[in-house]
Amino acid sequence: MRPTKRDELVEKALAIFYQNGFHATGMDRLVADTGISKTSMYKHFRTKEDLILAALTLRDKLFRDWLVQRIEEAAATPRERILALFDVLGEWFASADFRGCMFIKASAEFQNHNHPVRQQSAEHKQLIQKYIQKLAEQAGLPQPVNLARQIIILKEGAIVATHVSGSKTAASDAKEAAEQLLSSPRS
Amino acid sequence: MRPTKRDELVEKALAIFYQNGFHATGMDRLVADTGISKTSMYKHFRTKEDLILAALTLRDKLFRDWLVQRIEEAAATPRERILALFDVLGEWFASADFRGCMFIKASAEFQNHNHPVRQQSAEHKQLIQKYIQKLAEQAGLPQPVNLARQIIILKEGAIVATHVSGSKTAASDAKEAAEQLLSSPRS
């Protein structure tokens, strides 16, 4: 069991779905762009949906690993790391292939609330929120659960403001807001 | 020129696109669900894309009219109205047919940054931001442009947290954050 071809497929499919959308990307396009035969694809994944789910799983891993690593490189204390989140988001927004959050897009395309794609998206968001909450607890900040929820709201808002509205300042706007949340006495 | 049928089509198409997605909704589905013949549709709109754009135009009008009206009913002073935004969003989130922001979804499905759908989405967001900015100016708050950008980030974030993550508290979380932005001395 040396699934290098399968991994290659998921990797490339992830990039194409991210750049091109899920429904808008046909299997024939995947064949053309990955160089992997359709038969092989359907040997590894019973349906297109299974492939999408595998791509999202990989995306979750890659994105969270990258995010945590960059945050921990950028700042040393828990409190600084919460703020560093927005610097790291700013890096992401500035990268050439930024196309918004893959899980927001996935949730936009799959309407059924119980769809596995939706559940995976919710889990991804939940895991990031838990990470922020952990930092807030380590920093000894009051009401870490509420604070983490607010930080996540700023994060999602910054992503949308950048992607949909084309804002160039969203990361720093959100960071300034976060600074006030950290410094103000909590209600 | 009494375009009641055309208006009816756009209205119904808007609801279907919102609930079902753009690419996922075929013209045949529109025919079946609206009771309007395909021939008529293509007499009013040259392409599906034109119909989508008309639906988004209507959505922009309906949503902004509703938002402003509800805000102005809910609070009297500009400062209170900024905060009332989040109460009104909370109403929207709690409504049975809430499916996220139509323009975020549209931007998720149409990748090309220059696509008219994207431009329309950006304009919609811009108009709401200008409204908040005007309230901030009327309230005499410092740095109304920055503040409006941050309020909008909280708004978009609350929408995503509710729709994607399934948060029940996003509207009030965002409102609390907004209260701190309004009360803190601006950097």
Place this chain on the structure above:
DNA sequence: CTAAAACTGTACCGATCTGTCAACCTTTTT
């Protein structure tokens, strides 16, 4: 009342959709 305008259903076009099939290579295991 009549004629234009608007709307209707149905059948169809070529392209594309997800998914399958059989036949043939290449590599690894035995």
Place this chain on the structure above:
DNA sequence: AAAAAGGTTGACAGATCGGTACAGTTTTAG
């Protein structure tokens, strides 16, 4: 050396996609 496993191509279903053609019916306006 041969069998098994996994890869390949390419053609092909059957459904659906956006969009059109056509002939008939309903609504509206003078």
